[in-house]
Amino acid sequence: MDLGEVLKTYLGGDHQGQLVVKFVGESHLCKISIENGEAVYLTLGNMGPEDTLDAIVGKAAEWNNFINGMPARKRLDQPVTQLLLNIAGAAPPAQGAAPVSITTEETPAATENIVIEGDADSTQVGTMISRFIDLVGPLGTILAERICSNLSYTDGATMDAATYSRFISALAAEIPDDDRQGFIDAAKK
Numbered sequence: 654m655d656l657g658e659v660l661k662t663y664l665g666g667d668h669q670g671q672l673v674v675k676f677v678g679e680s681h682l683c684k685i686s687i688e689n690g691e692a693v694y695l696t697l698g699n700m701g702p703e704d705t706l707d708a709i710v711g712k713a714a715e716w717n718n719f720i721n722g723m724p725a726r727k728r729l730d731q732p733v734t735q736l737l738l739n740i741a742g743a744a745p746p747a748q749g750a751a752p753v754s755i756t757t758e759e760t761p762a763a764t765e766n767i768v769i770e771g772d773a774d775s776t777q778v779g780t781m782i783s784r785f786i787d788l789v790g791p792l793g794t795i796l797a798e799r800i801c802s803n804l805s806y807t808d809g810a811t812m813d814a815a816t817y818s819r820f821i822s823a824l825a826a827e828i829p830d831d832d833r834q835g836f837i838d839a840a841k842k
Contacts, residue, residue: 789829
């Protein structure tokens with residue numbers, strides 16, 4: 654799927670919401686906040702906007718979805734619409750090329766070191782999936798299913814502490830910064 658065509662569909666005009674793109678070979682979703690047709694913020698998993706822009710150069714989109722009306726939780730100092738359109742389908746930067754530089758209001762928190770003590774029964778796993786979907790929207794269902802599949806989790810089974818910690822880390826990486834710590838704290842109860 655051509656990323657340029659996907660972007661041209663939603664960038665410009667009056668579009669308001671969040672464009673979610675799954676890139677081939679990438680385990681995390683790219684989320685692009687759009688206000689009045691302008692890309693005002695983007696992330697890829699727990700990468701900030703600058704790293705996300707660098708990471709998507711030359712990548713092919715596997716699938717995309719647009720969540721109409723979802724407000725941007727963060728904004729860059731200036732929209733990156735033209736930068737995104739330029740990157741779409743572009744070759745990787747030449748070695749030694751200067752990285753893209755943008756400033757953000759804050760950087761996403763790292764979630765790799767989440768450690769949760771004790772096993773989680775199926776009820777607790779289900780509760781955290783529901784909480785996750787409430788925070789990220791309808792695509793949370795698909796993402797949670799993929800994470801469960803990657804962890805070889807069978808619905809209704811108990812997760813051991815190590816698997817549950819990886820599960821919560823993977824979910825937390827997709828949650829907006831403002832809600833992430835509350836989600837992690839709820840998982841530890």
